[in-house]
Amino acid sequence: MPAEHSRIIYTLTDEAPLLATYSFLPIIRTFAAPAGIDIVESNISVANRILGEFPEYLSDMQKVPNTLAELGKKTLEPDANIIKLPNISASVHQLVSAIKELQAKGYQVPNFPEDPKTDAERAIRARYAKVLGSAVNPVLREGNSDRRAPLAVKNYARKNPHSMGEWSMASRTHVAHMKHGDFYHGEKSMTLDRARDVKMELLTKSGKTIVLKPEVKLLDGEIIDSMFMSKKALCAFYEEQFEDARKTGVMLSLHVKATMMKVSHPIVFGHAVKIFYKEAFAKHGQLFDELGVNVNNGMVNLYDKIATLPSSKREEIIRDLHACHEHRPELAMVDSAKGITNLHAPNDVIVDASMPAMIRIGGKMWGADGKPKDTKAVIPESTFARIYQEVINFCKTNGNFDPRTMGTVPNVGLMAQQAEEYGSHDKTFEVSEDGVANIVDLATGEVLLSQNVEAGDIWRMCQVKDAAIRDWVKLAVTRARNSGMPAVFWLDPYRPHEAELIKKVQTYLKDHDTSGLDIQIMSQVRAMRYTLERVIRGLDTISVTGNILRDYLTDLFPIMELGTSAKMLSIVPLMAGGGMYETGAGGSAPKHVQQLVEENHLRWDSLGEFLALAVSMEDLGIKTGSEKAKILARTLDAATGKLLDNNKGPSPKTGQLDNRGSQFYLAMYWAQELAAQTDDAELQAHFAPLAKTLAENEARIVEELNSVQGKPVDIGGYYFPDPKKVSAVMRPSPTFNAALDAVATAG
Numbered sequence: 001m002p003a004e005h006s007r008i009i010y011t012l013t014d015e016a017p018l019l020a021t022y023s024f025l026p027i028i029r030t031f032a033a034p035a036g037i038d039i040v041e042s043n044i045s046v047a048n049r050i051l052g053e054f055p056e057y058l059s060d061m062q063k064v065p066n067t068l069a070e071l072g073k074k075t076l077e078p079d080a081n082i083i084k085l086p087n088i089s090a091s092v093h094q095l096v097s098a099i100k101e102l103q104a105k106g107y108q109v110p111n112f113p114e115d116p117k118t119d120a121e122r123a124i125r126a127r128y129a130k131v132l133g134s135a136v137n138p139v140l141r142e143g144n145s146d147r148r149a150p151l152a153v154k155n156y157a158r159k160n161p162h163s164m165g166e167w168s169m170a171s172r173t174h175v176a177h178m179k180h181g182d183f184y185h186g187e188k189s190m191t192l193d194r195a196r197d198v199k200m201e202l203l204t205k206s207g208k209t210i211v212l213k214p215e216v217k218l219l220d221g222e223i224i225d226s227m228f229m230s231k232k233a234l235c236a237f238y239e240e241q242f243e244d245a246r247k248t249g250v251m252l253s254l255h256v257k258a259t260m261m262k263v264s265h266p267i268v269f270g271h272a273v274k275i276f277y278k279e280a281f282a283k284h285g286q287l288f289d290e291l292g293v294n295v296n297n298g299m300v301n302l303y304d305k306i307a308t309l310p311s312s313k314r315e316e317i318i319r320d321l322h323a324c325h326e327h328r329p330e331l332a333m334v335d336s337a338k339g340i341t342n343l344h345a346p347n348d349v350i351v352d353a354s355m356p357a358m359i360r361i362g363g364k365m366w367g368a369d370g371k372p373k374d375t376k377a378v379i380p381e382s383t384f385a386r387i388y389q390e391v392i393n394f395c396k397t398n399g400n401f402d403p404r405t406m407g408t409v410p411n412v413g414l415m416a417q418q419a420e421e422y423g424s425h426d427k428t429f430e431v432s433e434d435g436v437a438n439i440v441d442l443a444t445g446e447v448l449l450s451q452n453v454e455a456g457d458i459w460r461m462c463q464v465k466d467a468a469i470r471d472w473v474k475l476a477v478t479r480a481r482n483s484g485m486p487a488v489f490w491l492d493p494y495r496p497h498e499a500e501l502i503k504k505v506q507t508y509l510k511d512h513d514t515s516g517l518d519i520q521i522m523s524q525v526r527a528m529r530y531t532l533e534r535v536i537r538g539l540d541t542i543s544v545t546g547n548i549l550r551d552y553l554t555d556l557f558p559i560m561e562l563g564t565s566a567k568m569l570s571i572v573p574l575m576a577g578g579g580m581y582e583t584g585a586g587g588s589a590p591k592h593v594q595q596l597v598e599e600n601h602l603r604w605d606s607l608g609e610f611l612a613l614a615v616s617m618e619d620l621g622i623k624t625g626s627e628k629a630k631i632l633a634r635t636l637d638a639a640t641g642k643l644l645d646n647n648k649g650p651s652p653k654t655g656q657l658d659n660r661g662s663q664f665y666l667a668m669y670w671a672q673e674l675a676a677q678t679d680d681a682e683l684q685a686h687f688a689p690l691a692k693t694l695a696e697n698e699a700r701i702v703e704e705l706n707s708v709q710g711k712p713v714d715i716g717g718y719y720f721p722d723p724k725k726v727s728a729v730m731r732p733s734p735t736f737n738a739a740l741d742a743v744a745t746a747g
């Protein structure tokens, strides 16, 4: 078997998934080896990405290759087979913390220039921008998204329903969104008649021409949009909503996606903070400017910056901040015990996860007194906010969803080739002066799209390539055909971008045999209502959406159906022919690391990894003609089914089975499945002794894994932990380790 074709690339990322990888990789290697499959690591953690970006600051020993760029290239090769775990999409605060940790460990990478003044600082900042926010997914996701709950997982959730909070008709929880002046209302869109090179420029009222983006290469048939968020409208909206919440006595929460929309949403977040605390900002604004306070990075930034002030001044500021609360509504808390509010850090309340968590528990968030309360969820962007209001209306009328009976909602999402918001980061600008923002053809000078903007508005251009749209339509038809489910394109004909998309969808659907399929196009709110009406009748519906709703719906529905998006199968069929298998649809669960460090219990569920590995091995088997790889995939799926049936997922409670124990059970069941199959005698003989050893030592291994819990452990860092220490913590069972080693030696 050619070596090139028997390779699975396994990413090393951050936080909980990285910890889980330390115990899972030795297991995977034990099983993959006899099929000639190499498991190759690719470290794309935020720390490693920083090091990869700044080699000239490092000693030769410290230098690392730019792994993300290399992996990005790999996604364009037809034999790519990548298992991608969730990684940190770093906010500025997280990035700065990671830099500090690296520096403390002797890696002399430059400081992050928060407020660059010189060209040199601007250059460093531009390089750090490549590490900031959602920097990994847009590079690797060179294909559209296919996310769904596998049948075994869905059946497990039906039999073992997670808890759901009660919804009451009297709930005051609701979503507040902008009615004008947001990206939706100002959007203009067009499909290119031919390939063009364009620039983005601002013609100011004062007569200047500011070129914001000198060149963007556009392809024939590509859809481009120009849209802006009005600062005035956004600030007026915040004022009105904060006051409404205060008057009506409902708690307030803000939900944005500052990590994925890494340029626009921090600004949107910052305005909320400045308006909430406006008296304090009016009084101390000049000092805050001098200190370089930037609340786009949350209140945490302000607290960090004032820490250097003499204590009397600092206390005065803190008193003034607290005084603001008197005429503002109660704020939802992220951690009420520690006094961390919703406005503390923009990465603490990430809308895709935070809204479903709130809906799941009956429309509540936590108040400062630690009690769950109804909340006004402020989500400025109307297109996406309205779907949540629709779910809330539905729950108020029909009660909470029932995981035992509800249907499933898989998603086919448009994201390939940096589609929509994914490609907009370097084309998003905070407008410096009133004027006209134009997208101009470089060759002809023709103004393609034009907007009247004002100082402080956020103006951006999004793109979607024609090939990505064709591939998305094809994936939707394939999924509809293979699943037998109806598919709904969630597209709003009144939104200019989506009106362009609808034309293409209608055209490309004709390229496929859609006979007998139920494929419809509906605006988001109607699509949500239609889908929910089916969901409560136990009926399944595929949602086919753009990039943002791909993200939002693949947390929303899994969290209702399965209790978590960790249990999703998340496949990216790469357009160049390879496959990327993401593990779950959720994030990197920072809370889980805290629990491990404090109590040596890792509640991270690796089910997503198990599911991803099975499809990855299956694909490898098909593409390389390896029967052994196919058998490994089949038996792994069976083992995962058994794991679910026997309830061997990790418990959130310290002292009980955790991630490590769950992985042990997977290994035992997998070995048993391989020992029991008769299609391949070699594999059978190879794994029979392991199956026997693990079964005989089950009680002992579980005891070794569970008895270490309850005490703090040291993993030697957060963003750049010590591999030896993590490995020791994550592999605490000598008996299990020896059993795996014995197979390697025997092989």
Ligand SMILES: NC(=O)C1=CN([C@@H]2O[C@H](COP(=O)(O)OP(=O)(O)OC[C@H]3O[C@@H](n4cnc5c(N)ncnc54)[C@H](OP(=O)(O)O)[C@@H]3O)[C@@H](O)[C@H]2O)C=CC1
Pocket (backbone or CB within 6 Å): 085, 086, 087, 088, 089, 090, 137, 259, 347, 348, 350, 353, 354, 564, 565, 566, 584, 585, 586, 587, 588, 589, 590, 591, 592, 603, 604, 605, 606, 608
């Ligand atoms: N694909 C990717 O690379 C993604 C990366 N992210 C990044 O992850 C970080 C955290 O994001 P956040 O929005 O807080 O979302 P998370 O999904 O990390 O956290 C929300 C909650 O989901 C639950 N959860 C998620 N995954 C698992 C799992 N495998 N096993 C058990 N529970 C799980 C946990 O809840 P509980 O313990 O209460 O059950 C967790 O606290 C950010 O840096 C974000 O940018 C986010 C989404 C996707």
Ligand SMILES: O=C(O)CCC(=O)C(=O)O
Pocket (backbone or CB within 6 Å): 089, 133, 134, 135, 137, 138, 259, 260, 352, 550, 551, 554, 585, 586
């Ligand atoms: O790219 C990111 O920052 C997050 C992506 C995400 O949340 C998702 O894909 O579900």
Ligand SMILES: [Mg+2]
Pocket (backbone or CB within 6 Å): 352, 551, 552, 555, 585, 586
């Ligand atoms: Mg998401």
